[in-house]
Amino acid sequence: xxxxxxxxxxxxxxVINEFAHLEGPLMPMLHGIQETFGHVPEEVVPMLxxxxxxxxxxxHGVITFYHDFRHEPAGRHVLKLCRAEACQAAGxxxxxxxxxxxxxxxLGETTADGRVTVEPIYCLGLCATAPSAMLDGRIVARLTxxxxxxxxxxxxx
Amino acid sequence: MTVRLFIPKDACAIACGADEVVAAIEAAxxxxxxxxxxxxxxxxxxxxxxxxxxxxxxxxxxxxxxVTEDDVYGLVAAGLFQGGAHELRIGKPEExxxxxxxxxxxxxxxxxxxxASYTDYCRLGGYKGLERALQLGPAEIIEEVKKSGxxxxxxxxxxxxxxxxxxxxAKDDRKYIVCNADEGxxxxxxxRMIMEGDPFQLIEGMTIAGLAxxxxxxxxxxxxxxxxxxxxxxxxxxxxxxxGMLGVNIxxxxxxxxxxxxxxxxxxxxxxxxxxxxxxxxxxxxxxxxPPLPAHKGLFQKPTVINNVLSxxxxxxxxxDGAQKYADFGMGRSRGTMPVQIAGNVRYGGLxxxxxxxxxxELINDIGGGTASGRPVKAAQVxxxxxxxxxxxxxxxPFDYEEFAKRDALIGHGGIVVFDDTADLAKMxxxxxxxxxxxxxxxxxxxxxxxxxxxxxxDRIMRGERREANLAVLTDLCHTMKLGSLCALGxxxxxxxxxxxxxxxxxxxxxxxxxxxxx
Ligand SMILES: Cc1cc2nc3c(=O)[nH]c(=O)nc-3n(C[C@H](O)[C@H](O)[C@H](O)COP(=O)(O)O)c2cc1C
Ligand code: SF4
Ligand code: FES
Numbered sequence: 148x149x150x151x152x153x154x155x156x157x158x159x160x161x162v163i164n165e166f167a168h169l170e171g172p173l174m175p176m177l178h179g180i181q182e183t184f185g186h187v188p189e190e191v192v193p194m195l196x197x198x199x200x201x202x203x204x205x206x207h208g209v210i211t212f213y214h215d216f217r218h219e220p221a222g223r224h225v226l227k228l229c230r231a232e233a234c235q236a237a238g239x240x241x242x243x244x245x246x247x248x249x250x251x252x253x254l255g256e257t258t259a260d261g262r263v264t265v266e267p268i269y270c271l272g273l274c275a276t277a278p279s280a281m282l283d284g285r286i287v288a289r290l291t292x293x294x295x296x297x298x299x300x301x302x303x304x
Numbered sequence: 305m306t307v308r309l310f311i312p313k314d315a316c317a318i319a320c321g322a323d324e325v326v327a328a329i330e331a332a333x334x335x336x337x338x339x340x341x342x343x344x345x346x347x348x349x350x351x352x353x354x355x356x357x358x359x360x361x362x363x364x365x366x367x368x369x370x371v372t373e374d375d376v377y378g379l380v381a382a383g384l385f386q387g388g389a390h391e392l393r394i395g396k397p398e399e400x401x402x403x404x405x406x407x408x409x410x411x412x413x414x415x416x417x418x419x420a421s422y423t424d425y426c427r428l429g430g431y432k433g434l435e436r437a438l439q440l441g442p443a444e445i446i447e448e449v450k451k452s453g454x455x456x457x458x459x460x461x462x463x464x465x466x467x468x469x470x471x472x473x474a475k476d477d478r479k480y481i482v483c484n485a486d487e488g489x490x491x492x493x494x495x496r497m498i499m500e501g502d503p504f505q506l507i508e509g510m511t512i513a514g515l516a517x518x519x520x521x522x523x524x525x526x527x528x529x530x531x532x533x534x535x536x537x538x539x540x541x542x543x544x545x546x547x548g549m550l551g552v553n554i555x556x557x558x559x560x561x562x563x564x565x566x567x568x569x570x571x572x573x574x575x576x577x578x579x580x581x582x583x584x585x586x587x588x589x590x591x592x593x594x595p596p597l598p599a600h601k602g603l604f605q606k607p608t609v610i611n612n613v614l615s616x617x618x619x620x621x622x623x624x625d626g627a628q629k630y631a632d633f634g635m636g637r638s639r640g641t642m643p644v645q646i647a648g649n650v651r652y653g654g655l656x657x658x659x660x661x662x663x664x665x666e667l668i669n670d671i672g673g674g675t676a677s678g679r680p681v682k683a684a685q686v687x688x689x690x691x692x693x694x695x696x697x698x699x700x701x702p703f704d705y706e707e708f709a710k711r712d713a714l715i716g717h718g719g720i721v722v723f724d725d726t727a728d729l730a731k732m733x734x735x736x737x738x739x740x741x742x743x744x745x746x747x748x749x750x751x752x753x754x755x756x757x758x759x760x761x762x763d764r765i766m767r768g769e770r771r772e773a774n775l776a777v778l779t780d781l782c783h784t785m786k787l788g789s790l791c792a793l794g795x796x797x798x799x800x801x802x803x804x805x806x807x808x809x810x811x812x813x814x815x816x817x818x819x820x821x822x823x
Contacts, residue, residue, distance in 0.1 A: 232721050
């Protein structure tokens with residue numbers, strides 16, 4: 148299970164400064180913030196705006212453009228199921244339906260107990276051994292209902 | 305004597321359990337008191353055989369696959385460490401029919417070497433291209449690339465040398481080489497495999513591009529879905545710096561070149577070159593209108609070469625072995641080799657590098673072995689989510705940019721996704737529209753609004769509501785998207801939609817083909 152730090156302005160400042168020397172530093176900064184806190188808290192918007200001499204609206208616009216950046220913390224575990232074509236061809240639809248059924252929530256949602264966020268992902272580059280999934284950053288190929296069940300059990304623990 | 309084993313740390317192998325197999329083999333070796341060394345390589349590309357374990361014997365490397373951790377005990381008992389007989393034994397990997405039929409230039413080293421080893425890379429011909437490039441100088445490097453006939457492997461097939469010449473001719477204080485490693489197309493993984501299995505080759509290709517156009521800084525922009533590739537690239541860059549192959553005075557010359565890896569954040573459109581540049585700069589990944597071309601005003605408004613991974617890794621070979629040798633492969637205006645990726649519902653999925661011209665059906669049926677499900681093949685989507693669905697009766701199509709274009713299809717990045725006869729092509733057409741609406745950068749209306757309308761239309765058609773009228777609107781909408789979109793996301797989404805409708809009207813509620821024929 149990934150461990151994230153509680154929000155701290157000082158820590159956010161540190162992460163931002165770590166990438167300040169780069170050309171085009173905003174994306175690395177945002178990734179750094181999300182890796183640290185598990186999401187991109189609203190509080191970093193003015194900090195980034197000031198550091199990069201951009202408007203808050205611009206920074207906000209960038210954060211909201213990308214599917215990866217979370218505005219709120221995810222569940223304790225994140226299960227991503229590949230929903231792109233090669234995985235669909237290999238039986239991915241039934242697996243996605245199974246996961247939604249078992250977790251009692253739709254792709255893109257978090258279980259009521261906050262344990263599991265289940266999300267679609269569009270291709271992990273494992274398309275020759277499809278269907279594929281990712282649990283908290285760990286990649287799994289040749290997914291079957293049995294393997295998916297094991298991942299769900301692991302995520303719920 | 306220490307037994308040497310080779311086990312991939314390619315993401316696909318890992319996702320199929322390679323790390324667990326490594327742990328099990330290490331435990332078995334301890335138990336039997338055998339001294340072993342495990343080299344983690346890239347993948348050979350026979351992905352249905354992953355994890356593929358290879359052991360070094362007096363007779364060369366012997367492969368076993370697909371190995372699970374549960375197989376390890378039996379394998380070791382059967383003499384794995386000596387290359388002993390076992391039902392998973394495939395013999396010498398390079399003699400396997402899937403490998404023996406290929407022409408491997410770009411993937412010659414992949415799966416064989418330790419991707420983090422500079423010595424391994426040089427031992428198998430690495431940096432020979434840069435050596436020659438340093439002797440030739442910019443104008444002649446570009447001339448070689450031109451003579452090779454190399455066309456961009458990212459999708460559009462644009463001649464690489466023309467792009468380079470434009471940047472070389474641009475006058476500015478700073479220029480950039482950007483590698484497009486965003487590989488978002490479903491069914492493609494060649495860029496990933498190169499970055500994980502032979503990353504120095506990309507470093508060498510980008511360095512040569514830098515020399516050719518006078519750029520000293522490079523970026524590899526790749527996807528957040530590729531953490532293993534990012535780690536392998538970053539490691540290789542560090543090693544190259546230690547060996548003086550990146551940084552100032554590369555390879556002891558007067559030239560400097562350095563590079564970084566950057567990560568996207570889950571936006572398909574950032575594979576489009578100008579959206580990619582905006583993203584690298586730290587903005588929303590919106591497509592820029594051209595002109596100006598990136599070659600004139602690219603990254604930070606500076607002249608920029610932007611090329612796909614496969615285009616850049618072809619360059620060291622062209623330089624090392626000469627343009628003619630590369631151009632001798634292929635057909636028509638499609639020269640050289642293409643790393644074809646066979647995926648989806650397919651029995652022998654993997655990476656197959658071959659000269660252009662091979663028929664699609666041969667790739668799917670003979671090499672790919674048909675479907676994994678054992679059911680008949682229905683269609684294949686070639687070229688990613690913007691590529692057409694090709695029906696079996698068009699499988700005679702040779703893999704060639706122009707031949708595909710003639711039949712309203714595209715090669716794109718060389719990915720083939722195979723579907724069996726249970727696939728519902730209307731559903732796939734709806735998915736294509738939905739994907740476009742989710743991933744649209746929002747800059748132009750036909751794409752942003754059109755794709756949303758497209759999803760609604762598909763829903764109605766699939767419910768059987770005013771089918772004929774809605775199909776006419778869908779056709780019209782596709783026409784508008786094709787002509788009115790700024791980039792290929794909106795412009796090419798009609799290909800999968802219209803090809804599905806054209807070839808499989810019965811999936812859209814038309815009377816079955818056989819009945820139509822009987823009328
Ligand atoms: C929506 C969209 C996505 C694209 N994705 C990629 C990609 O992932 N990788 C890539 O190399 N080119 C991609 N392209 C093509 C690039 O815009 C561009 O043609 C390519 O990077 C040029 O490199 P090349 O000449 O070496 O092919 C995409 C284009 C569009 C419109
Ligand atoms: S076609 Fe779509 S993705 Fe391309 S520029 Fe227009 S809105 Fe953006
Ligand atoms: S389509 Fe699922 S991994 Fe590529």
